[in-house]
Amino acid sequence: MTPLLELRGVQKHFPVRDALGRARGAVHAVDGVWLNVMPGEVLAIVGESGCGKSTLGRVALRLIEPDDGQILFQGEDFTALPQKALRARRRHAQIIFQDPFGSLDPRMSVAAAIEEPLILHTTLDRAGRAARVAELLTRVGLRPEMAGRWPHEFSGGQRQRIAIARALASEPKLIIGDEPVSALDVSVQAQVLNLLQDLIRDLNLGFIMISHDLGVVRHIADRVAVMYLGRIVEEGPAAEVFSAPRHPYTRALLAAVPGQGARAAPLQGDVPSPISPPPGCRFHTRCDFAVPACSAAMPELKGSPARSAAGEAQSRESAGHTDACFRSAELPPAAAFHENTTGGERLARLAQRFQRENA
Numbered sequence: 001m002t003p004l005l006e007l008r009g010v011q012k013h014f015p016v017r018d019a020l021g022r023a024r025g026a027v028h029a030v031d032g033v034w035l036n037v038m039p040g041e042v043l044a045i046v047g048e049s050g051c052g053k054s055t056l057g058r059v060a061l062r063l064i065e066p067d068d069g070q071i072l073f074q075g076e077d078f079t080a081l082p083q084k085a086l087r088a089r090r091r092h093a094q095i096i097f098q099d100p101f102g103s104l105d106p107r108m109s110v111a112a113a114i115e116e117p118l119i120l121h122t123t124l125d126r127a128g129r130a131a132r133v134a135e136l137l138t139r140v141g142l143r144p145e146m147a148g149r150w151p152h153e154f155s156g157g158q159r160q161r162i163a164i165a166r167a168l169a170s171e172p173k174l175i176i177g178d179e180p181v182s183a184l185d186v187s188v189q190a191q192v193l194n195l196l197q198d199l200i201r202d203l204n205l206g207f208i209m210i211s212h213d214l215g216v217v218r219h220i221a222d223r224v225a226v227m228y229l230g231r232i233v234e235e236g237p238a239a240e241v242f243s244a245p246r247h248p249y250t251r252a253l254l255a256a257v258p259g260q261g262a263r264a265a266p267l268q269g270d271v272p273s274p275i276s277p278p279p280g281c282r283f284h285t286r287c288d289f290a291v292p293a294c295s296a297a298m299p300e301l302k303g304s305p306a307r308s309a310a311g312e313a314q315s316r317e318s319a320g321h322t323d324a325c326f327r328s329a330e331l332p333p334a335a336a337f338h339e340n341t342t343g344g345e346r347l348a349r350l351a352q353r354f355q356r357e358n359a
């Protein structure tokens with residue numbers, strides 16, 4: 001089956017300039033990422049604030065241009081498309097953001113916001129569009145008579161439902177959710193997540209869930225990709241990554257449940273600057289298991305599924321679960337990550353670290 005979306009060695013560096021406009025290095029926001037998303041599949045991208053998740057999501061749809069690598073959408077080279085063709089294809093690849101105010105124009109009624117993509121992408125007449133708006137509002141759990149109201153009249157959860165209805169209007173095959181429930185109260189989060197899960201199943205959507213919240217990811221993801229300083233450090237089936245994380249960074253992210261046997265230490269220190277990322281393994285400055293070799297060479301993802309699907313040689317070691325750590329095979333098994341919503345000290349610390357993103 002052709003993947004819905006393929007990222008092949010995608011890179012985005014933002015130039016950093018001094019006061020005189022001279023180039024002074026670059027932020028290595030996304031640095032050689034390979035990922036595939038299949039139709040109907042939910043891929044979660046997790047990692048600390050600033051590790052490049054949002055940039056990756058935008059680059060995937062060319063809302064930001066990549067500076068290296070290739071993007072294929074339904075097998076077609078997205079990277080080479082001229083702007084006009086790209087806009088037409090974007091109909092089938094939508095993005096929803098943490099703050100629906102960002103994607104909803106406050107001066108547009110709900111009806112107008114949802115109708116806009118229908119005008120752009122369909123031949124429906126006015127009556128047909130009104131009927132479709134009503135249908136979409138119902139689909140996301142709102143009442144059709146809400147169409148005449150304005151974004152500020154709704155709660156955060158309702159606004160996110162409107163943003164989802166607008167995204168659905170263009171009949172997407174892929175939706176990227178960049179922290180789509182992070183700004184919502186926990187109870188509302190669950191409702192919106194349930195809605196997303198229903199839509200993904202009923203419409204066979206591919207979905208990329210960008211989230212700092214491991215609880216959210218655990219409930220919705222089929223696969224998980226863990227990102228650190230612009231690179232994927234572990235990727236695999238969600239159940240495996242959560243129960244048997246391999247990369248020390250993933251272990252640290254998940255080592256949040258008290259009362260278990262062998263636990264990894266919580267993360268120490270801050271993420272290093274992405275302007276001059278550490279040489280070798282980017283995690284070596286914070287890794288409990290680092291040895292001198294770790295700062296000498298960069299560990300690559302072993303047998304990445306996306307790379308092997310693209311025809312690159314695959315190591316036999318791992319077909320679906322892969323990590324970029326020299327030492328992962330010799331490390332003791334990580335304690336299983338159990339669902340524990342009450343958390344613990346470590347979980348609280350981890351949550352705090354991630355929540356800075358939302359501050």
Ligand SMILES: Nc1ncnc2c1ncn2[C@@H]1O[C@H](COP(=O)(O)OP(=O)(O)O)[C@@H](O)[C@H]1O
Binds near residue numbers: 029048049050055357
């Ligand atoms: N437009 C931009 N110009 C310069 N640097 C940027 C830009 N957008 C993001 N960055 C930097 O790229 C890195 C990754 O940011 P981002 O993708 O937002 O990470 P995340 O979503 O994981 O928090 C950060 O260091 C951020 O400051």
Ligand code: SF4
Binds near residue numbers: 284285288
């Ligand atoms: S390669 Fe070395 S520094 Fe990097 S995660 Fe593995 S043990 Fe730690």
Ligand SMILES: [Mg+2]
Binds near residue numbers: 053054
């Ligand atoms: Mg972000």
